Amino acid sequence: MEKWWENAVVYQVYPASYQDSNNDGIGDLPGITERLDYIKKLGADIVWLSPIYKSPQVDNGYDIADYQAINPDFGTMADFDALLAKAHDLGLKIMMDIVVNHTSDQHQWFKEALKGKDNPYRDYYIWKDGKNGSAPNNWGSFFTGPAWEKDDQSDQYYLHLFAKEQPDLNWENPKLRHSVYDMMNWWADKGVDGFRMDVINYISKPEGLPDAKKNPDDLYANPEPMVANGHRIHEFLQEMNQNVMSKHDVVTVGEAPSVTTDEAKKYANLNNQELNMVFQFEHMCLDGNDNPALGRWADKKASLKDLRANLSKWQEALAGKAWNSLYWNNHDQPRVVSRFGDDSTEEYRVLSAKMLATMLHMQQGTPYVFEGEEIGMTNAYFDKLDDYVDLDSINSYHQIVDQQKLVDGKTMMKYIAKHSRDNARTPMQWDSSKNAGFSDHQTWEKMNPRYHDINVKQALDDKNSVFYYYQKLIKLRHELPVITNGTYALVDGNDQDEQVYAYTRKNADTTLLVILNYTKENVQRHYDVPANAKVLISNYSDDQGDNIRPYEAKVYQF
Known part of the structure; x- marks a missing residue:
């Protein structure tokens, strides 16, 4: 039986950067409440709030000092209650972001x-x-x-797997576990509709905490292979499910670095014993550096062959067994149009943003849209280290350039401009007025300089904007069961194509043929499209058949 969240779309809000209602330069809960009608207009079903709890903000709220109190920068519990009530009045659900691998050292x-x-x-x-x-x-x-x-x-x-101010919790202790379940039940009883769980697959640490394998160029060993998907993780999540999720009609997604398709089938199994879905990161690692010591710090673009192979692997492996989450962007990732698309010209920005949206939203799973993605917001491309706020970007610069001397400062700044988490966290671009209509005050994070041309007002005034394209994709998901329940298959022979990605979705009633040009070249491809097929959605106003234009996306229905 289909679950309510299987054809839902999630819209992620990063509270500090969405809307400032009291002009202190920081977004807040009343600001989000003001903008819920906009999220409803887009067509999303669930609003995921990044952490809003009391926090010293060492890691932008992912260091929680009190799970049951609101960060004063964002408002009060009464403000949260008002937000929840308005969301429910609009038919929107609220998903809380919880961090239970660690707390703040101020907890x-x-x-x-x-x-x-x-x-x-x-x-x-x-x-x-x-x-x-x-x-x-x-x-x-x-x-x-x-x-x-x-x-x-x-x-x-x-x-502390993260900052020293973020001590890891001991999940071997049953008292700790039940304190966490009590907190989650408190929020569910309050009326929240789901939980996104930060690095949830790190909570089961290996017995004895032995040394990890160390890369010769690294100062310390990477613990991820030892802490991800630990030996008791499924036991802990099944216990959490029995104590929390089984008692409430909530949706759950777990952030799970280094998760495999086999592990994901356990976490997100359709029997609903653990979580509903997980975030995996394999497609987010395809543009990393060839030198493992540099990790994600690079400035290359992922090849279509690698991207298609990875997305197809997850579509095929989980089909009928577990549920996929679909995403390009979140608070930790650079902007998709600057990363997998092309923001070099306005025409290519719009076309490639729509192409990438089509690629994702036509697949099986629950799509996630990160604030600003729906208007094609780009990376900020700050050129001075002082303009960055993200702890990870700043620390990585000093470690890689000053300590390890792996690259020079100019190269590292290019890498940071491409991959810094700050690219996601610049304030939402509402209009072309001062600070993009986000705040009249100096903003906590520098504005993206392109807000004069890329903003919500401009998008809503242009019937061909990225916004209305996302709105149509979301509407199609709600209306066409094949997008939720259809089987996924690559078109025969497409697996080696370096320019065009073509796949089908089929159920008993409908076939969709999705054709996507990942390049800025005109290419010729022939696909067998029945005479009675109609173009369901496209980012061009006409169909030129076998001639596939730069960043063209089209979906045939038959």
Whole structure:
């Protein structure tokens, strides 16, 4: 039986950057409430809010100091209640972003844990004695530096896979687990409709926390192969499901770095014992650096052969077994039109944004749209390190350029302009007035300089805009069952094509043929299109048959 979220579309809001209602330069909950009608106009069903909890904002709210309090920068719990009520009045659902791999070091649990080894909250976190006068193992933090911080008072180290202000929780402790379930039930009882779970597949750490394999060029070992998809992860998530999800009609998606299709079939199995779907990152790693020590820091474009092979692998592997999430953008990823598309001219920006939207929204799964994606917002391309806010970008520059000397500063700035998380976090571009209508105050993150030409007002005034194209794609998903339940298959012989991606979706009643030109070249391709086929959607106003134009996308229905 089809679940309500299977043909839904999720719209992600990054609260600090959406709309500032009180002119302090930071977006807030009343600002989001003001803009819910816009999200409804787009046609989305679910609004995913990035973390809005009380937080010191060391990692932009992913360091939570109190799970049941609102960050004062964003407003009050009364403001949240008003947002939830208006969303429900409009027929929109609210998905909360929760982080339960770690907390802030300002969380009351951790403050208690620091009081001593015999404190009842000590075991809510992961503590180890040092080894030969240094850290317990060779793991590095994902934010550079070691993954261990020494507490001088107890002479022990605590684990932090991210910033030192983000201590990891100890999921081996059943009291901790049930404290988390109680918190989730509190929000579900309040009326929230779902949870997006940050790095949820990191919560089961390996027994004994042994050393990880180390790349010779790295200062520390990458712990991800040891912490992702750990030995108790499915046990923990099934317990969470029994204690929380089974009691409420909520949708869940787990962020799961290094997840495989086989693991995803367990996490997001259609039997609904764990999560409804997961975010995988394989397609987000296709444009990484050839030097593993540089990771994602590069400025190349993913090849169509690699991209198609990966998207097809996930479509085929999960079909009939588990549910896909579909996304290009989120708060951690650069803008898709600058990454997989072409923002070099206005014509190509619009065409390639629509082509990429078609590629994704015609596949099976639940699509996610990140704020501004629906108007074709681009990377900010800041050219000075001082313009960046993202901790990871700044730390990576210093580690790669100053410490490891792997590339020069000019090259690294090119890489950061392409891949920094700040590209997603520049304020939403509502109009061409001061600060794009986001705020009258100096904004917490610098504005993208292209807001004068790329903004919501401009998009709503242009019937051929990226916005209305997304609106049509979402409407088609709601109306055509084949997009939800149809089988996916590449067109015969398409698997090696370096320019055009062509696939079908079929159910008992309908066939869709999706044709996408990933390049700015005119190309000739012949596909067997029945005479009675109609063009369901296209980013060009006419159909030239076998002549496929730059970044052309067209979907035939027959």
